[in-house]
Amino acid sequence: MRLAVLALQGDFAEHAEMLRECGAEEVVFVRRAADLEGVHGLVIPGGESTTIAKLTGNTSDPIFDTIIEKAKNGMPVYGTCMGLIFLAREIEGYSQGRLALMDIKVRRNAFGSQKFSREESIKIAELGQDTFPVVFIRGPIILSAGPEVDVFASVEEGIVMCRQNNLLATAFHPELTSDTRVHAYFMGMVKAYAENNCSKKEQTEPLTLGAVKSLAACGA
């Protein structure tokens, strides 16, 4: 199983560390489309959404389209904060570049400037009984979500965690805490996808070098 973190800008190292703590054997940093080959799940970290739009748009490298194509083919993607904004269909008041994969409308900087950034504990049923420590850093909020979106958690300001099929998003930063439950949950999504993907390949494809390589990457 090969995990990846989009490493153009932001706290990608913290995410990689968290995935390793959850038992990921291989975590690659993705800066261009070619780095996504053989990847079974992608994390889009926290950072500045205008910067990531600039670095993925207006470039000769097809990274932007490759992420969309792989996500549409079922690869799990998890976005935190900037990653959530980048996944959203609509950003209130901004037309900046985004993947527009998730049927959500988001508000950037919904909490205000850094002095209103905060940490707290909230209940997230999908993660079990114990409360989860959520950290909002000039964070966004989800204003509305389409019918295919499952809402997992909210605070006063709005929705802060949701899932739409293979796409997971949080407005907060579990990678800054020592609680691995969100990353473990995402790893579960990736594992299901990788297993499903590998068994399909076994049945349908003759054993080309590429197929052998991708089986090996699945740990098969």
Add this chain to the structure above:
Amino acid sequence: MVTETKEAKNSNAKTGTLLVKKALPQMLKSGVIMDVVNAEQAKIAEAAGAVAVMALERVPADIRADGGVARMSDPELIIQIKEAVSIPVMAKVRIGHFVEAQILESLGVDCIDESEVLTPADEEYHIDKSKFQIPFVCGARNLGEALRRIGEGAAMMRTKGEAGTGDVVEAVRHARTILGEIRKLTVLPKEELMTYAKNIGAPFEIILQVAETGKLPVVNFAAGGIATPADAALLMQLGVDGVFVGSGIFKSGNPQRRAEAIVKATTFYNDPAVLAEVSRNLGEPMVGRTVQSLDEKETLAKRGW
């Protein structure tokens, strides 16, 4: 029942904790923070992909040229810049001038730079940064200085370099010194750590932490003299987390192009082909002054201790 009421009102929410203050710079990693002197420049910086802007009345090169006392910017300017962009806005205060810092905090800036580029207000004491709700970034030339600032509550560090020169030599010296001292610290036997802490004048508890983890407990950027995409990539390859570019962008021939190029170079710092591509046809770099040509009195990095 009591817990439920509490949760509904979010009363366990805490602002201004060390975790929350250290997290803002973590989100800026592998990014470029640009000095801007008005709303128009701030918009150019944001459009070029800057992760934050530093709001100033004069860039360091002009502070050098003009002389006189350099102070915190007019709040009106900071408000205009805040309104112009959606990325974080930082601003500078004089070393030790905690009232300027209180003013910036009340204006809602996202991070304060206690900066040697401005004229120091206190030659003995830096600001007690732990008192504030928002993060501070401070400059350092060596590990001892960096850990003293962290001990005072700084949530982000940067090299001092030599601001307003366009000469990267001091930023390289400070980055190599700090990162080299950290590497050394990780191989020292434990019984030598207290003496090491005493010799470099650093808090022992933080020395222990750095010795164990092999890195500073906060994000560490490069600053002071970065003027080209290659300069930014050089510092990134040396091991810093991101870069500040002061006079280097808006004192150059084509600020927008240069800003975009430095942003790309900071992300693709390990890819010479990308660096070659973005370095083409950037127009005139800032004129610059070599650090060697400066009088002792003109150096800014020696301000603070």
